[in-house]
Amino acid sequence: MSRSQWRLGVAGLGTVGAGLINLVGERPEFAPAGGVCLVTGVSARSRSASRAADVSRFTWFDDPVALAASPDNDIFVELIGGAEGPAKAAVETALRLGKPVVTANKALIATHGQALAVLAEAHGAPLLFEAAVMGGTPAVKMVREALVGDEIVAVAGILNGTCNYILSQMDSSGRSFADVLSEAQALGYAEADPTTDVGGFDAGHKITILAALAFGGAPTLETAEIDGIADIDLLDLRLAKDLGYRIKLVASAIRSPTGVSVRVHPALIALDHPLARVDGALNALFIEGRKTGRIFVQGAGAGAGPTAAAAAADIADVMAGARRPVFQLPATRLKPLATVAPGDAMGRAYVRLLVRDEPGVIASVSETLAEAGVSIDSFLQKPVEGASGVPIVLTTHVAPEATIAAAVTAMAALPTLLTPPRVIRIARI
Amino acid sequence: MSRSQWRLGVAGLGTVGAGLINLVGERPEFAPAGGVCLVTGVSARSRSASRAADVSRFTWFDDPVALAASPDNDIFVELIGGAEGPAKAAVETALRLGKPVVTANKALIATHGQALAVLAEAHGAPLLFEAAVMGGTPAVKMVREALVGDEIVAVAGILNGTCNYILSQMDSSGRSFADVLSEAQALGYAEADPTTDVGGFDAGHKITILAALAFGGAPTLETAEIDGIADIDLLDLRLAKDLGYRIKLVASAIRSPTGVSVRVHPALIALDHPLARVDGALNALFIEGRKTGRIFVQGAGAGAGPTAAAAAADIADVMAGARRPVFQLPATRLKPLATVAPGDAMGRAYVRLLVRDEPGVIASVSETLAEAGVSIDSFLQKPVEGASGVPIVLTTHVAPEATIAAAVTAMAALPTLLTPPRVIRIARI
Numbered sequence: 113m114s115r116s117q118w119r120l121g122v123a124g125l126g127t128v129g130a131g132l133i134n135l136v137g138e139r140p141e142f143a144p145a146g147g148v149c150l151v152t153g154v155s156a157r158s159r160s161a162s163r164a165a166d167v168s169r170f171t172w173f174d175d176p177v178a179l180a181a182s183p184d185n186d187i188f189v190e191l192i193g194g195a196e197g198p199a200k201a202a203v204e205t206a207l208r209l210g211k212p213v214v215t216a217n218k219a220l221i222a223t224h225g226q227a228l229a230v231l232a233e234a235h236g237a238p239l240l241f242e243a244a245v246m247g248g249t250p251a252v253k254m255v256r257e258a259l260v261g262d263e264i265v266a267v268a269g270i271l272n273g274t275c276n277y278i279l280s281q282m283d284s285s286g287r288s289f290a291d292v293l294s295e296a297q298a299l300g301y302a303e304a305d306p307t308t309d310v311g312g313f314d315a316g317h318k319i320t321i322l323a324a325l326a327f328g329g330a331p332t333l334e335t336a337e338i339d340g341i342a343d344i345d346l347l348d349l350r351l352a353k354d355l356g357y358r359i360k361l362v363a364s365a366i367r368s369p370t371g372v373s374v375r376v377h378p379a380l381i382a383l384d385h386p387l388a389r390v391d392g393a394l395n396a397l398f399i400e401g402r403k404t405g406r407i408f409v410q411g412a413g414a415g416a417g418p419t420a421a422a423a424a425a426d427i428a429d430v431m432a433g434a435r436r437p438v439f440q441l442p443a444t445r446l447k448p449l450a451t452v453a454p455g456d457a458m459g460r461a462y463v464r465l466l467v468r469d470e471p472g473v474i475a476s477v478s479e480t481l482a483e484a485g486v487s488i489d490s491f492l493q494k495p496v497e498g499a500s501g502v503p504i505v506l507t508t509h510v511a512p513e514a515t516i517a518a519a520v521t522a523m524a525a526l527p528t529l530l531t532p533p534r535v536i537r538i539a540r541i
Numbered sequence: 542m543s544r545s546q547w548r549l550g551v552a553g554l555g556t557v558g559a560g561l562i563n564l565v566g567e568r569p570e571f572a573p574a575g576g577v578c579l580v581t582g583v584s585a586r587s588r589s590a591s592r593a594a595d596v597s598r599f600t601w602f603d604d605p606v607a608l609a610a611s612p613d614n615d616i617f618v619e620l621i622g623g624a625e626g627p628a629k630a631a632v633e634t635a636l637r638l639g640k641p642v643v644t645a646n647k648a649l650i651a652t653h654g655q656a657l658a659v660l661a662e663a664h665g666a667p668l669l670f671e672a673a674v675m676g677g678t679p680a681v682k683m684v685r686e687a688l689v690g691d692e693i694v695a696v697a698g699i700l701n702g703t704c705n706y707i708l709s710q711m712d713s714s715g716r717s718f719a720d721v722l723s724e725a726q727a728l729g730y731a732e733a734d735p736t737t738d739v740g741g742f743d744a745g746h747k748i749t750i751l752a753a754l755a756f757g758g759a760p761t762l763e764t765a766e767i768d769g770i771a772d773i774d775l776l777d778l779r780l781a782k783d784l785g786y787r788i789k790l791v792a793s794a795i796r797s798p799t800g801v802s803v804r805v806h807p808a809l810i811a812l813d814h815p816l817a818r819v820d821g822a823l824n825a826l827f828i829e830g831r832k833t834g835r836i837f838v839q840g841a842g843a844g845a846g847p848t849a850a851a852a853a854a855d856i857a858d859v860m861a862g863a864r865r866p867v868f869q870l871p872a873t874r875l876k877p878l879a880t881v882a883p884g885d886a887m888g889r890a891y892v893r894l895l896v897r898d899e900p901g902v903i904a905s906v907s908e909t910l911a912e913a914g915v916s917i918d919s920f921l922q923k924p925v926e927g928a929s930g931v932p933i934v935l936t937t938h939v940a941p942e943a944t945i946a947a948a949v950t951a952m953a954a955l956p957t958l959l960t961p962p963r964v965i966r967i968a969r970i
Contacts, residue, residue: 135690144689144869242687248833250687258671258679260573261564261853262846308937386839389815402565403846404677410815410837417691417832424690434863439572 118431119184123176123202124191125156125180128216128243130165131420132189137165143428155179162212164416176202180211187212187430189423195219203228203239210235214426216243216419218317225324225331229443239438240426245318246271246395248418249411250425254399255325256440263400264326268364268541269397270390271318273413274302274309275341275361277393283358289342301393303352312340312376315363323365323374326399328440329449339377347496348464351505352380355462355490358388361515363540371450373457379539380462380507385538386410398541408520459513460538463520465528466501473528477504480526484519486511501530507538544830547578547860552605552631553620554585557645557672557947559594560849561618566594572857584608593845605631609640616641616859618852624648632657632668639664643855645672647746647850654753654760658872668867669855674747675700675877677847678840683828684754685869691830693755697793697970700747700805702822703731703738704770704790706813708818712778712787718771730822741805743754744792744927752794752803755828757869758878766805776925777963778895780934781809782921784891787817791968800879808968809891809936815839816968827970888942889918889967892949895930895959902957907935909955913948915940930959936967 120136122129133151140148155173171180180188180202186207190213192199199217206213208231215221221228221241232239242252255267261391270276274296281292293310296302308314316338324331341361352359357380363376381388386408393412400406412418439446467473474493481488489507496503508516520533549565551558562580569577578914584602601610609617609631617635619642621628628646635642646649650657650670661668671681684696699705702724710721722739725731737743745767753760770790779819788810794803810817815837821827824842829835839845868875896902903922910917918936925932937945949962 131832139692142689144685145863145865181753225944248688248691248830249836250683253682253687254679257858258682259677259850260571260857261850262677263568347633386818401677401847401850403560403850405841405847407678407838407840409839412834418830421688421690421830421832425687428689429686429863432863432865434574434576434858434861436861442575496762 115186116147117367118147118148118427118535119152119186120189120427121153121179121182121185121187122151122189122191123155123179124193125154125163125165125167126191126418127164127416129156129191130163130425131416132191132423133165133167135420137426142315142424143431145428145432147431149427152184153179153182154347177205180206181209187214187427189427190217191423193217193219195223200224204231207231207235207237207239210237212238213428214240214423214430216423218243218244218321220313222317222320222331222333225321225439226443226446229438229446232438233443237428240429241321242426243419243422245321246397247412247414248421249395249409249413250422251322251397251409252325254407255322259399259401260403262403264367264399264401265365266324266366266400266541267319267322267397268362268366270360270387270395271363271397271413272309272315272361273393273395274306275315275404276390277301278310279344279349279359279361280391286346288346289344310340310342312338312361315361315376319363319365319374319376322337323372323449324439326365327367327372327449329372330439331444332448335448335451336374336376341378344378345534347503348536350496351464351494351503352462354492354494355505355507356383357381357538358383359536360387360390362387364541368452370456371452373452374449377537379537381394381539387541457513458510459516459540460510461508461516462536462538463506465504465509465523467504467528468530469502470528474504476526476528477523480522481519484515484522486516486519544615545576547576547856548581548615549618549856550582550608550611550614550616551580551618552584552608553622554583554592554594554596555620556593556786556845557668557848557852558585558620559592560845561620561852562594562596564849564853571853572860574857574861576860578610578856581613582608582611600707605911606634609635610638612869616643616856619644619646620854620878622646622648624652629653633660635662636660636666636668639666641667641859643669643852643859645852647669647673647743647750647754649893651746651749651760651762654750654868655872655875658867658875661867662872662897667859669858670750671855672848674750675826676841676843677850678824678838678842679851680751680838681754682839683836684751688828688830688833691832693796693828693830695793695795695829695970696748696751696755696826697791697795698787698826699816699819699824700792700826700842701738701744701790702824703735704744705819706730706822707739708770708778708788711775715775718773719773739769739771741767744790744805747806747823747870748792748803750792752801752878753868755794756796756801756878758801759868759875761877764877764880765803765805772893773807774963776932777965779925780893780921780923780932783921783923784934785812786810786934786967787812788965789816789819791816791970797881799885800881802881803878806966808966816970886942887939888945888969889939890937890945891965891967892935892937893963894933894952895960898931899957903933905955905957906952909951909963910948913944913951915945915948
């Protein structure tokens with residue numbers, strides 16, 4: 113592929129779309145491979161919405177599918193979002209025509225990645241999605257291209273800036289989840305419907321994509337284990353800190369002899385671990401290779417500027433004309449990664465109980481754990497102002513997660529408990 | 542380019558060469574673009590040396606130039622090292638034949654990068670050098686490909702693992718530079734002739750390459766300002782720590798309105814800065830983009846495994862067939878980056894004096910600074926066991942570096958000084 117001019121059709125004109133239009137307008141020759149980039153057509157839900165970019169010069173399409181099909185653009189850029197509906201239809205249309213597609217749509221790739229890759233490869237069209245993971249931080253390129261000489265053992269990190277912002281704010285200001293979420297919504301850091309972020313689904317989409325690239329499988333969102341941060345109490349943030357930890361939403365894909373475990377869940381991270389120091393809306397990722405050891409990368413995980421720059425880097429890659437499979441094998445040969453049965457996983461846990469202040473409580477709790485075969489690493493009983501009852505916190509040594517779960521179930525039946533036990537994993541990354 | 546088999550000629554059979562041979566032997570189909578890789582020919586100084594890889598299956602070449610010219614390999618991998626001599630002659634030979642070259646040779650690329658790029662582009666041969674900078678951590682790919690949608694403002698970090706190991710060991714064990722260097726040499730962490738590392742030249746090669754990629758210029762080693770760590774005293778590491786800093790060898794390329802300043806020098810880094818926490822032989826880099834903000838990446842900067850994996854990633858890129866200029870513009874259009882006159886730079890400094898313990902010393906030091914127009918940020922006078930005289934340490938506020946240098950020259954003339962003042966920059970990254 114060598115053209116002097118590359119015409120872009122941009123579907124979706126939110127902050128990222130406007131950012132990309134401005135980037136290309138300011139620096140049409142940004143791609144080192146040479147050639148001039150220009151936007152020719154655009155599409156969005158509302159033609160009259162106020163936007164951070166002037167789109168009046170471009171051909172307007174009410175229907176993104178028509179934009180994707182238009183012969184007036186050479187690369188289709190999909191910034192609509194959503195796993196189904198117009199984003200999917202438009203991307204499929206472009207790929208069927210052999211038109212390169214650049215997208216920031218993590219839900220689409222995590223859900224339909226293999227089918228789209230089959231389409232892309234059958235029609236010789238690149239399908240690139242750097243902007244779908246960690247915004248301007250090149251996680252996809254690192255995993256897909258830079259570490260292919262190595263065998264990746266694990267990828268793990270903080271992939272959702274909204275959750276990290278909320279947890280950081282709760283931690284530093286001592287305000288509740290609900291309080292901080294409302295503020296984040298008012299500031300535009302969180303969506304009106306925050307479920308995708310705080311439920312862990314956004315991070316789940318991202319780690320599903322990274323897992324597929326790291327371990328050479330098809331992205332299979334349905335096998336990822338996803339838990340969010342809505343249940344994290346300020347009390348747990350405080351008690352975790354007393355024990356030398358912070359609580360973060362951690363996304364991980366870890367290879368074991370039997371398969372790959374792909375998970376998103378809140379986790380305690382030791383204060384001296386680099387992930388514990390990732391504050392605000394930053395994202396960070398560890399990539400561990402058998403030969404390379406650990407690479408740590410940290411940067412802005414979202415935002416118009418970084419995400420538009422990531423989409424532009426993909427456009428430059430299309431212009432450079434590399435031919436790689438969309439994932440790490442030809443799409444027709446991709447298989448779902450073997451999953452690891454949750455109970456088989458080994459782990460450590462933080463368990464917080466709220467008990468009535470009466471004699472023998474500690475004895476009954478520790479007996480319950482001993483009977484289940486779970487040994488205690490640290491134990492903290494600490495009166496907390498305003499708490500009804502006495503919080504008891506313990507951390508376990510490494511044990512099968514199923515065994516820890518059984519012990520917690522047994523503890524839940526103790527008569528002195530005022531609320532069900534709260535269990536949070538302790539990160540082992 | 543689409544072949545089913547890619548034959549490698551590997552020149553240089555040290556630890557990295559042996560690592561690459563083993564990697565390709567274990568996983569000949571490592572490249573996602575498809576195709577089988579195999580080593581066919583090798584070359585090194587001594588045929589009989591004992592090696593970590595069995596090379597008896599491959600055709601032996603006494604002369605790497607003959608290996609580079611041989612039609613029996615499709616990609617030439619240069620792991621000999623050195624800016625001149627056989628490495629350069631062999632790379633030139635391969636490029637003239639239009640044969641792709643993968644190299645880990647930072648001295649060669651920093652010194653002759655533009656001329657080699659002209660040759661490569663004239664003959665349509667890729668020239669890739671990921672393994673030349675930060676071993677297995679993909680610094681080159683990040684700067685060359687992932688951030689092209691953005692305008693880079695600065696790249697700065699710790700690029701020499703040997704120096705970082707020595708400084709970390711001095712800091713943690715309280716031993717002298719000479720002691721720790723000898724130990725590092727015995728352990729194989731430092732070369733018998735350590736000049737390239739401890740003189741800052743290795744980091745100078747690497748930041749020269751990154752600067753060219755980040756700012757779209759020709760690599761021009763001769764305009765880089767390079768200082769090493771041989772003059773760093775244990776006393777300064779201790780006093781710096783008292784003031785809240787660690788001392789690291791920092792390599793940086795920073796854009797200003799008048800040009801790009803490319804430097805390697807020891808610098809004080811605040812204890813809470815991520816670079817202050819980079820210990821042992823690790824490398825770390827900040828890449829700052831106008832839109833993307835700061836990306837921080839950290840990983841193994843050297844070693845057989847990581848460096849061989851980086852060379853393998855370049856081989857996979859050759860197999861994927863992307864066509865990019867070697868640097869960010871066609872090589873015939875590359876110009877040296879405009880340099881910034883050293884005196885124009887603004888900075889802060891740590892100044893350490895060793896004075897006779899007598900009245901009026903502090904007054905005369907502070908008057909000298911005040912006369913030069915340099916204001917003091919912090920001041921520490923602290924008796925140190927075993928030191929002859931009293932160490933006085935001060936840090937300045939931001940001032941033109943030329944003004945600070947003039948003030949230090951004036952101070953050097955004070956009669957109470959026992960040794961010349963020691964000046965170390967305070968990092969502003």
